[in-house]
Amino acid sequence: MEDFEVIEGNVTSPKGFLASGVFAGIKKAKKDFAIIYSEKKAKAAAAFTTNKVKAAPVILDMEKIKSGEAQAIVVNSGNANACTGQKGYEDASSMAFMVAEKLNIDKDDVLVCSTGVIGVTLPMEKVAKGIELASQELSKDGGKDAAEAILTTDTFTKEVAVKLNIEGYEAYIGGIAKGSGMISPNMATMLSFITTDADISKKALDKALKETVKRSYNMISVDGDMSTNDTVIMLANGMAGNPTIEEDTHEYEIFYNALLYVNKHLAKQIAKDGEGATKFMEVSVVNAPTEDDAILASKSIVNSNLVKTAIFGEDANWGRIIAALGYSGANFSQDAVDIYLKSNKGIIKVCENGGYVPFNEDKAKEILSEKEISIVVDLNVGKYDALAWGCDLSYDYVKINGSYRT
Template identity: 90%
Template structure:
């Protein structure tokens, strides 16, 4: 039994948070500017893309987050403000300054995010309009609008909230995310914003976010491309009034479990919304000698374009799966590997001891006809496991990305 309960809501479910999502004109018609605001300065933690090419807002936030504090996040969609040189960095700074001025807070407490087309400078007149409208529209019910405003090629919003108790005090965590394409293990073309009214130390917040990102956003793949703008930000404002959560305590574990659920949920929603996706794919590597081996293997399979196309074609091509395991860098013996395919239609073994095993192609086809598919790779060599999530590769992925800018 979990120590938390999933509730309807998002980033404004925790106490002391307001949000908004508005149309500023950066995109042609849909909402394109979001604001998240804590009524009290919050402890903050963040993780960013490992791509050497980093967007201006990422570079700015990497500096701002060093003190572990923030009070607001401004984010635009439709323009990544990446590869825009000094002008792009100055524009990101201006976004923070303008938002701080309207909110009457310190500019150093405003984090900035952008997502969209690379290599185009921000339309700062529209950014200014977005900030003004977003501040005017801040509300306790604005989380859903903010979730809409950060979308690019996504087909649906990603939102979740949970509640739990810390020494008798109710605490909540809420989150929103965006991501659909340019999704690779080690985050994605994604933004994820998480809020909590928990009182938690800066070090504990940093550790919890880092460890849960490793097991959630870093375990998803749509197309194997890594973005310039990937950002996960978490704000903890302490408004719930619980005793401060520190590392190594029972309360920390409760908080960690709830946060891990939130981040896994959002990560899986991103994978399900992969550009052109027709199937959701889960890869579960079990009985590995170490967790790192399980992680390497599961990420390699979920990131394989050949596996993705086989899943799209409903072809039980287990050779592609074991090949992806083979080049993953994981430590294993081929002679010990078993592979299974699973869905609501059943379970079938397609590989035994690293080689051919007779199986029904018709049954395999039936299993792969479902919308949600699980690939289980059993190393038979230990006690560790890992989960990775992704989607198939369809014709529509090429169509969407062949005309992304137009």
């Protein structure tokens, strides 16, 4: 039995959090500005893109997060504020300053995120309008609007919340995310915002976020590209009133498992919403010699464009899977590898002991005709497993990205 309960909700499910999402005109029609606000200053932790080219908000937040505290997050979509030089950094700083003024908090407690087209400076008059409107619209019901306002090419919002019991105290974790293209292992082109009212030490919060990001957002792939703006931010305001959660305790394990569920759920939603995707793909690597080997192998397979196109074409081309395994850097013996394809239509072994095994092509085609496909790779040399998630690569991916700026 789980120590938490999945509920309908998002970033405003935990006590003391308000949010909003409005249209400011950065995008042509849809909501493009969001604020997430804690009524009490919160502990803060974050993870950022590993791309050497970092957007101005990422550079700004990497400095701000060192304090370990924050009270608000402001987000615009439609413009990434990336590769915009000193002007971009000043604009990101101005966003934090304007939000702080409206909410009567310290500008150093405002984190800034942007997503959209790279290389274009922010239209600051529209930014000012967005901050004015979003500040006025903050509410306990605003999480859904915020989830909508952070989207770019996404086709649906990503929201999740859980309720957990910490030493008799009811606490919540909620989240929203965006991501559809430029999704690659080791963060993606994605933003994710997680809130909790649980009281947890800064050290424990940092550890929990870092380890769950490794097993969630770092295990998804749509197209192998990595954005300049990828950010995960978590705020913990302690308003549940529970005794402070510390590392290496039973309460920490409860919190960690609930957070892992939240981040995995959002990561899988991002993978399912891949640009032009027709199928969701899970890669399970089992019985690896180490966890790192399992992670390397699963990420390599889920990130292979040839594997993705084979899944799109419903072609049981297992040779592409074992080839991606071979260049993954993972330790394994080819002669021990078994590969299976699995869906609601059944399971079929397509490779045995690293080589050909007779299988029913019609059955394999039937399995691959489903919307959700699982590739299971058994290395048969250890006890460690890893999961990665992605999607197929379709004609529509090229159409979407061939005209992204228009």
